[in-house]
Amino acid sequence: MTTPEDQSPAPQPPATPTSDRIYRSPAGIVGGVLLLGLIGWLGIDAIVSGHGRTPWLALAMLILLVPLVVAFTVRPAVYAGENRLRVRNPFRVILLPWGEIAGLRSGYSNEVVAKDGTKYQLWAIPVSLRARKKANRQEARARAQQAAQREGRGGGRSRGGFGGFGGFGGAGASAADGGPARAETDKVMDEVRALWESREKEETAQGEVTVRWAWEIVGPAIAGAVVLGILLIVG
Known part of the structure; x- marks a missing residue:
């Protein structure tokens, strides 16, 4: 037979600090x-x-x-x-x-x-201008594809077929689904900036x-x- 003391939860270990x-x-x-x-x-x-x-x-x-x-x-x-x-x-x-x-x-x-x-x-965290330009091109293509799709739905015409050639549609879709395309080091700076704004x-x-x-x-x-x-x- 168990008593209320036996049913009490075991003490939890102290939380460890978040690593850098x-x-x-x-x-x-x-x-x-x-x-x-x-x-x-x-x-x-x-x-x-x-x-x-x-x-x-x-x-x-x-x-x-x-x-x-x-x-x-x-x-x-x-x-x-x-x-x-x-x-x-x-x-x-x-x-x-x-x-x-x-x-x-x-x-x-x-x-x-x-x-x-x-x-x-x-x-x-070095800046790669090449990666930044590539991300900007992907973002511009994604916006152009989204505009073409909206125009196709509104006017009864579909231009989405042009986005499928040469992987163009895949790059645009990934940028559209995951937010604006960003270079890797720019994403890192966004993370550091968000942590600073939340902790300053x-x-x-x-x-x-x-x-x-x-x-x-x-x-x-x-x-x-x-x-x-x-x-x-x-x-």
Whole structure:
């Protein structure tokens, strides 16, 4: 026989905080990995089989180039959390509470603007003008097809047949059903902007903007440049 105490629900574990949304450039990562492989192969080959000062020059070049390649390809990332936006650029890490952001801009590059007017470029979300133009063409085709269909229904004539050639109708339908056609990076900026607008007034999303230099990248690059310069001067 069970008692009311036995029928009480078991205590639930505390909810875990929502993890950050992470945005990175897949093309940049792939290109960076391939470039690192090429640099490593050439550098190690020069160190192993080179003569005279060649191995030392190759080693200095590796110390200089590897951090730079990592900085501009693999490293960039944007972390959008509940209370702040963390931007990891090639040489700096910027922490912006949502309440300190004045806006997000998308032009020839994607940027976040702080309330003090400082602009920070989002290296991990590069703008593709080609993708943006392609999305605009798809949107224009979808609107033209919708107008033709409305005209066909209203006037008893149907021009929808022209939309079937060359996949034209498929592109227009997908744009019409899923909303306006948008480039992928523009969709990402829309997501970040929506999160900012929903969280900027929250008390936990207030604070100060902090900027930290990425010495783990800058230090080795400077050391490699110094060593390379000395070797070239000494001859």
